[in-house]
Amino acid sequence: MKFVEEIKALCLPDKVVICDGSVEEFQKITEMMCRNKSLIRLKREGSFYARTDPDDVARNEECVFICTDDEDDVGPTNHWVAPQEMKKRLHQLFRGCMKGRTMYVIPYSMGVIGSPMAKYGIEITDSPYVVINMHIMTRMGVAALNEIEKGAKFCLGVHSVGRPLEEGEVDVFWPCCDEKVIAHFPKTKEVWSFGSGYGGNALIGKKCFALRIASTMARDEGWMAEHMLIMGVTNPQGVKKYFAASFPSSCGKTNLAMMKSSLPGWDVTCVGDDIAWMKFDEEGVLRAINPENGFFGVAPGTSLKTNPSAMRLIEKNTIFTNVALSDDGDVWWEGMTEKPPASLTDWRGNPWTPESHTLAAHPNSRFTAPVDQCPVLDDRAFDPEGVPIEGIIFGGRRSTLQPLVVQAKNWQQGVLFGAGLTSETTAAAKGAVGQLRHDPFAMLPFCGYNMAHYFSHWLSLEKPGRKMPQIFSVNWFRKDREGKFLWPGFGENIRVIKWMFERIEEKVPAKDEAIGYLPVTLDTAVEKLLTVDRLGYLDNIQQEREYFSLFGDQMPKELMRELDEMEKGLS
Ligand code: GTP
Ligand code: SPV
Ligand code: MN
Numbered sequence: 001m002k003f004v005e006e007i008k009a010l011c012l013p014d015k016v017v018i019c020d021g022s023v024e025e026f027q028k029i030t031e032m033m034c035r036n037k038s039l040i041r042l043k044r045e046g047s048f049y050a051r052t053d054p055d056d057v058a059r060n061e062e063c064v065f066i067c068t069d070d071e072d073d074v075g076p077t078n079h080w081v082a083p084q085e086m087k088k089r090l091h092q093l094f095r096g097c098m099k100g101r102t103m104y105v106i107p108y109s110m111g112v113i114g115s116p117m118a119k120y121g122i123e124i125t126d127s128p129y130v131v132i133n134m135h136i137m138t139r140m141g142v143a144a145l146n147e148i149e150k151g152a153k154f155c156l157g158v159h160s161v162g163r164p165l166e167e168g169e170v171d172v173f174w175p176c177c178d179e180k181v182i183a184h185f186p187k188t189k190e191v192w193s194f195g196s197g198y199g200g201n202a203l204i205g206k207k208c209f210a211l212r213i214a215s216t217m218a219r220d221e222g223w224m225a226e227h228m229l230i231m232g233v234t235n236p237q238g239v240k241k242y243f244a245a246s247f248p249s250s251c252g253k254t255n256l257a258m259m260k261s262s263l264p265g266w267d268v269t270c271v272g273d274d275i276a277w278m279k280f281d282e283e284g285v286l287r288a289i290n291p292e293n294g295f296f297g298v299a300p301g302t303s304l305k306t307n308p309s310a311m312r313l314i315e316k317n318t319i320f321t322n323v324a325l326s327d328d329g330d331v332w333w334e335g336m337t338e339k340p341p342a343s344l345t346d347w348r349g350n351p352w353t354p355e356s357h358t359l360a361a362h363p364n365s366r367f368t369a370p371v372d373q374c375p376v377l378d379d380r381a382f383d384p385e386g387v388p389i390e391g392i393i394f395g396g397r398r399s400t401l402q403p404l405v406v407q408a409k410n411w412q413q414g415v416l417f418g419a420g421l422t423s424e425t426t427a428a429a430k431g432a433v434g435q436l437r438h439d440p441f442a443m444l445p446f447c448g449y450n451m452a453h454y455f456s457h458w459l460s461l462e463k464p465g466r467k468m469p470q471i472f473s474v475n476w477f478r479k480d481r482e483g484k485f486l487w488p489g490f491g492e493n494i495r496v497i498k499w500m501f502e503r504i505e506e507k508v509p510a511k512d513e514a515i516g517y518l519p520v521t522l523d524t525a526v527e528k529l530l531t532v533d534r535l536g537y538l539d540n541i542q543q544e545r546e547y548f549s550l551f552g553d554q555m556p557k558e559l560m561r562e563l564d565e566m567e568k569g570l571s
Helices: 002-011 025-033 083-094 128-137 144-149 205-221 253-257 308-313 410-419 451-460 488-504 534-549 556-569
Strands: 013-018 049-052 063-065 100-110 119-125 154-160 181-185 190-194 225-226 228-235 240-246 267-272 276-280 284-291 294-298 319-321 324-326 364-371 387-395 406-407 422-424 434-438 470-474 510-512 515-519
Touching: 002 013, 002 083, 002 154, 013 083, 025 049, 025 128, 025 225, 025 319, 049 240, 083 190, 100 128, 100 144, 100 205, 119 144, 119 205, 128 205, 128 319, 128 364, 154 228, 190 205, 205 225, 205 276, 205 451, 228 387, 240 253, 240 406, 240 488, 253 267, 267 284, 267 434, 284 470, 294 308, 308 470, 324 387, 364 556, 387 488, 406 488, 410 451, 410 470, 488 515, 534 556
Parallel strands: 013 100, 049 319, 063 181, 119 154, 154 190, 240 387, 387 470
Antiparallel strands: 100 119, 181 190, 225 276, 228 240, 228 267, 276 284, 284 387, 294 364, 319 364, 406 470, 406 515, 422 434, 510 515
């Protein structure tokens, strides 16, 4: 492969390894990392612990660039740099950046190999941590390489931690660089990522390819690449429906996707927890696949109470990053148990006790675990044709206003729900936490093109003969004056899902409000969560108007009309 030679000549690694994706390869790399202390073997079967540099702990949105010929193609919510200019900068950054390191070439597939919806990628990286994570998160190795060699198109990702090693220099445990750049080239399907080794910054198959680059492919080819979980819901009569749900980072996708239903007879099964690729088939049914092969899930808050399935998922063959380490070689994080262990080593490597005034685990600490270990994996999780989606859910983290659940009256109003998604920021991205921000479709950090064009794309999906899914919005995160959550969440969320299920079946009534349909009653629901704060909503509409004005005349008129209608209905 010529480009491998070119990248080698630019980055000057000591050695090049073409990865085969085998168990032996995984073992060899983890053993090497344990020897050089960048990984610790845990007492859990096949599991490891990694600790990052304290400055490299989350996605870095400020450093993400989309490089297109025309600035208008990326729109006001993305950072734009002209492709030639960015290439020049990248060549400077990457020149000699892998000195003293091994360059790994990772061929991989997003989606079941051979599925009509699968797409291929090659990630070139100097981070062994990235290689072992890609082993879990994607279908990597020989089979993917075969498809690429047979002529399948692929997304090329070049990644470096940006810390060359001089002769004889001893490596740090988590190499990275203050200067970070994550540059996307949709036209040539290339991603260049420099300076960070963590999560979405470095595992290029995930946000960079499966969302940013894939969203531009989806726009061009008439499908959807979304920041969504996919779950199956079965009612006591054995009827099953699939839902896709879009919540911003660290707002509940993994938990909903694996939820242990609190309602007897109702069951949830998991297809995916973060990304959905969806396409209408010839019968007009929306089909969805999970392009990933692993979960990169938030650790804090995960417990036998909140998410017992995730606890079983991570019993073995899991990589833990930035959680706390227990004295007996296991892991712990805030929320895992009611009482913390008497002594721990925290995510920074310092001794920790319950008296410490710091967090033992970083709020964005994560587990990387294989999809097929999920105890509630859906029986069609690997169906190459995808599962049929009947409901789409948008949800944010909002301590006020947004009711527990609302159903859109039609597709357009549903698109407005997505476009108007607003949520409090979380530790998944660098920056302040708890600040309300617009995050349309939970895609603000992940849409690879002009968000206004993305809204139009969503509107254009509604066509005669298509079975359009019902659209809902939810909010599990309303708080009372003391800052306590008003809704129990987790397994109790099934009550809301049940209402949606029965609305799709047209079996339950609803209150007809200007903002959409609301439940008449919902057993055990807090009444306050199901009332419409009219004045609050009118104010919210003003803020949405202001936000949408950012997109100027690119903003689809239909959505503005939908907003006008809602305002009229509330006045
Ligand atoms: P990303 O992987 O960053 O995209 O996050 P995610 O959307 O998958 O979020 P996840 O399910 O990991 O949840 C993030 C945090 O929110 C965790 O600490 C959870 O414990 C918490 N959480 C999830 N669901 C609920 C809920 O229904 N109620 C409450 N109160 N908290 C929840
Ligand atoms: C998110 O931030 O939405 C994640 C984690 O799923 S990361 O892979 O780091 O993007
Ligand atoms: Mn995510």
